[in-house]
Amino acid sequence: MRVHKIAAIGADGIGPEVIAAGLEVLEALSTKDGNFKLEIEHFPWSSEYYLKNGYYIPEGGLETLKKFDAIFFGAVGSQQVPDHVSLWGLRLPIAQGFDQYANVRPARVLPGVKSPLAGGEDIDWVIVRENSEGEYSGNGGRAHRGLPIEVGTEVAIFTRAGVERIHRFAFRLAQKRPAKHLTLVTKSNAQRFGMVMWDEIFAEVAKDYPDVTTDRELVDAMTTRMVLKPKTLDVVVATNLHADILSDLAAALSGSLGIAPTANLNPERQFPSMFEPIHGSAFDITGKGVANPIATFWTAVMMLEHLGEFEPAKKLMKAIEAVTANKVHTPDLGGKASTADVTKAVCEYIAASETVTA
Incomplete structure (x- = not known):
């Protein structure tokens, strides 16, 4: 037993x-x-x-x-x-x-469940969320409370070790699925430090998984792709905040x-x-x-x-x-x-x- x-x-x-x-x-x-x-x-x-x-x-x-x-x-x-x-x-x-x-959130339409999305039957995704740092690292603070000069800071922390390990986890997961496809979600056009590093490390890690096809999507464009082209997605890797939001959308689209x-x-x-x-x-x-x-x-x-x-x-x-x-x-x-x-x-x-x- x-x-x-x-x-x-x-x-x-x-x-x-x-x-x-x-x-x-x-x-x-x-x-x-x-x-x-x-x-x-x-x-x-x-x-x-x-x-x-x-x-x-x-x-x-x-x-x-x-x-x-x-x-x-x-x-x-x-x-x-x-x-x-x-x-x-x-x-x-x-x-x-x-x-x-590694926060893992699968999404698909179960038998007998109706998706609100036309083409929802094509949803078969796994969203991999970095779960230890990023936007939810807890770094920041408040100062001068109640005054006109009050300030609040929320610092997103990206470490090479943290970013590399979540990308490797996502690649290994993608290897096990029939499509062998991994989409990187980013916002490096606007967030030019941590998210650019996020993208660069993804590209480095990708070299070790040549059997996995990859692509890259800005997080705002990702929401429209999930709705309009669900079949183009398989495994998705995203930061703590981005994946938190996208996985709720994925759940809703699944029914x-x-x-x-x-x-x-x-x-x-x-x-x-x-x-x-x-x-x-x-x-x-x-x-x-x-x-x-x-x-x-x-x-x-x-x-x-x-x-x-x-x-x-x-x-x-x-x-x-x-x-x-x-x-x-x-x-x-x-x-x-x-x-x-x-x-x-x-x-x-x-x-x-x-x-x-x-």
Whole structure:
């Protein structure tokens, strides 16, 4: 029996709801498979926890997380706490503290899901986001607050080591896909230092991957290309900010933010990686039982793959696609199913399925 230790952090908004659904599906999968087990430990870190204690992560919290094989994360963000406080209090300390520098966000239209985009069936992308520096490095400051001369600076940091490693990660990923195509997203026409270096290092690294076809797109032009020429894209590599924005667009074009997964990877496995759905806290539907758990289930697929559980991951992805094809859809996809309905349908499919073969 293969055992994997998972830290579950539901956190805010619909996070606890979808993480609970994800754990239910993973339990059904483990029971059916019989060869692996997930040992789950829940952590109450959230904005409610912060308001009660004055911190999101208690002293020694990251040291505690280090012993886990992966982190299953819901969402962070509360209407009672400023966004920059919650993000820098919980998610970013984990992602940066564990050097989860490769944020991976696949996007495609699942069976039974309708894209708002004509030609949406051509969407089959993976957006690779540099996750440790760039525009979200946390460098900058405020001075002369409240005065006419008040100033705020936000400094984007690009290091050769950080840029090279994310480009190499993206090239290796592109090598594994049929199209073997990688698009560089940049804004070096206006940002003439860090982004020019970003482009130059990409060109240097490309020489080591001659089997991968490359092209380059300015971030503003990239938005129109995603809408007008989706078939021309495969793997995309972009900075922390650019990929953050583009991946939300990719999710929406795929049908809903409620179906989009994310992996925050430490590829060298020196630290645990963190897996989270893309949709965020979704205050408007919190507690209503209608949050779409598909993003969390697909995120669980990515977590299983990272843990080396490739056959269970295939089985779960097949279950997801069968349920979306059967139109068991939550309201964000135009349906009337609840979170529990979708979870039950996926669990039932798993229970009835045969073992997946490679």
